[in-house]
Amino acid sequence: MTAFSFELLATDGGARRGQIATPRGTIRTPAFMPVGTGGTVKAMYMDQVRALGADIILGNTYHLMLRPGAERVARLGGLHEFARWPLPILTDSGGFQVMSLAALRKITEKGVTFRSHVDGAVHEMSPERSIEIQGLLGSDIQMQLDECVALPASRDEIERAMELSLRWAERCRAAFGEQPGRAMFGIVQGGDVSALRERSAQALAAMGLKGYAVGGLAVGEPQAVMLDMLEATCPLLPQDRPRYLMGVGTPDDIVKAVARGIDMFDCVMPTRAGRHGLAYTRRGKINLKNARHAEDPRPLDAESDCPAARDYSRAYLHHLVKSGESLGGMLLTWNNLAYYQSLMQGLRDAIEAGRFADHAAECSEGWARGDIAAR
C-alpha cells in the first residue's frame, strides 16, 4: 500500500508544484478540491467532477454526521463507496459548520455541544469523536477539530481559541494514531494577529504532522490581511509537508495564496455561485441573470474544453437561470468547476515552466479585461 507522502517537484518564487501520494491516488498540487458537502458535489455527477481533473474532493463532517450519519456511511462501505468517488477525500473536522450552522453551540475544553440544524437533536463532538467520525467516513485526509473565531475579534479571544485549537491538535493526533495511508492535518489559527499565527504555526510544526492547514481566514477580512497572515505563517511550516488554505476562495485569492506557498484549496464559491446564475471564466465573473445575455447566441467561452462553457448559448443559460430550471445550475456549476480546475492546471504548468509570476499577471489581466462586449 502506498504510504501518504508529499513530494515537492518544483518551486518558482514562493509557489510550489508538488504531489501527494495516497493509496487512493495522487493529488497534483496546487490542487482545488470541489466541495461535496453531504456526499454530493451539488448538481454534478461524480464522473463529471473527475473528468474535469479533480484529484480529490472535500466532504463535510458536520453534514455527514447528521445525515446519513457516520456509522451508517461506515456500514455502507465508507464515503468513497457511498458517494461513488474512488479517489482521495479530505474531510473537515465539523467544527467550522458547527459554528456557522448549528444552534445552541457551547464550547468547553472537552469539545463542542450543539443542536443539529436538521432535526434539533443535541450532539457532542470532542476532538476524539471528530477523528472517529472522519475514520468511519474513510477519509484520506482528516482535519483536527479547531475553534475558528469570526473576525473581527479581540486579541484575547483569538488567542484563547488558538491555544485551545493547539491542545485539540494534540488530542486529535493521539486519537488518529499511526495510519500510513492516511493523514491528519493540524490547523493554524490566530485570526488577523501575525504573532498568534506564528505561535500557532511553530507549535503545530513541532508536532511533526503530515500536513498543515491555515484556517480562520476568508471569514470577512480584507484580502490583504489574509495574505499578510499567509506571509507570517507559511515560512514557519515545514517545506516537505502540504499546506492547505481552508475555504479559499476566488480565483484571485487562489493565485495570490499559491504565490505565498499554499498547495491545497477548497471553496463553495464555484458550486454555490453556479446555482445562483454566476459563471467564473478567464474573463472574470459573468452574471447570467443580466438581460444583456437574453439574445446572445454566443457561449460563455468558445475556447473552453468544457461543454457547458462552449456549447450552450448565453441566451439559453439566461433563460434557464431566469426560469429557475435546474439545468441552469447544472451547467453553470459544471462551467465553474471546469474553470477552477483549468486555473489550477495553468498554475501547475506555470510553476513547472518557471513562469509563475508572468502567468499570474496574465490571469489578472484576463479578469480585468472583463467579459466580451455585448452585441
Place this chain on the structure above:
Amino acid sequence: MTAFSFELLATDGGARRGQIATPRGTIRTPAFMPVGTGGTVKAMYMDQVRALGADIILGNTYHLMLRPGAERVARLGGLHEFARWPLPILTDSGGFQVMSLAALRKITEKGVTFRSHVDGAVHEMSPERSIEIQGLLGSDIQMQLDECVALPASRDEIERAMELSLRWAERCRAAFGEQPGRAMFGIVQGGDVSALRERSAQALAAMGLKGYAVGGLAVGEPQAVMLDMLEATCPLLPQDRPRYLMGVGTPDDIVKAVARGIDMFDCVMPTRAGRHGLAYTRRGKINLKNARHAEDPRPLDAESDCPAARDYSRAYLHHLVKSGESLGGMLLTWNNLAYYQSLMQGLRDAIEAGRFADHAAECSEGWARGDIAAR
C-alpha cells in the same frame, strides 16, 4: 427534404408498430415523448435524453411564449437550436396550460385571453396565433388550439367545448397551410361521452389531417373511462395517420392505450415523480423516501442499462432525496425516463414479434410482483 409521413410497419391486435418520418429524424412508434416544458427536460442534459432512445420531445407553447417568448426563440434559430435538441419536437397548442396555470382566462369564439402566471401580463391567443407561435418555435408537429374541459362536466358543456374545438381545428388547419416537412394534428375532444368523441373523431377525420390526438383524458376520470373513450375514438380515425394520446400516463395506461391503437404519448410523470423521490421500475413504483432504503446497498435495478438504475445504491438515493440534493432528482429523472423508453422499446419489439398480449401481461406481472424484499 423528407416529407412528413407515417408508415404502419406491423400490427398485433389493436396495437400498432410504425414510424413517422420527418426532415429532423424518424420517430419509432409507439413513442414516448419526454416533456421539455420550457426548453429543458428538467434535471437532464439533452444528450442523456437522446441516449435513452427518445426520438422526439415535447415543448410547451404556453411556457415558451411567456418565457423566453416565441419571437425571441425564433431570432435565436428556433427551439431545436436554442435547447440543443436536433431531433423532432412536438409542441402543444398552449390551450391546456392556459386552462391549468393562467389566471383570468376568458374563452370566446375568437380565442382565449389570459394573464401570465409569470408576470401577470395579459395575452391573447387565437387558433391562428397558436399556430404562428408554434411555427416561430420551429415545431415539427404542431397541435391545434382546443378547449379541454375538466371532468366531471355536463354534457352540454362538453359538447360546446368539443364543437368549438372543431371550429378551431379548421382555423388552425388554414393557418398552418401546406408545410411538407411538418404536421398539424387535430385533437379529439368530447369528455367522457362516447357519442361526442365519435362526432369529434369523424369530423376531424373528414378534414384529412396529418395526425390525430386524443385530448381531455387522464384529467381525473377512472382509467376504464379513458379506455372506453379510446375504444369509441380510435376505430374512427384513419389507419394511416399517427394517433397521440395527450398527457398520458402511467406505464399501465400506456400499455393499455397501445393495445387500443395509440402511437404516441407524453407525460410529466417520469420527470415530475423523479424530482419527488419516486422511481419507476420493472417492478413498479418505488418511493425512495421510505426508510426501508436507508441502508440498502442494492441499486434500483441491477439489470438496467441505465447507470442511474444500476450503479447507485438505494441508500445513497434515499440520502439524496431526504437531503433535498439536486443529484437525487437528476438520478431519479434519469432512471424514470430510461424506464419509460425501455417500456416503449419492449412494446415495439413485442408488436413486431406478434406477442403484444403476452408482453403486456408480463409487464403487468412485474409491476404487481412489486419491489425486491427489504433486507
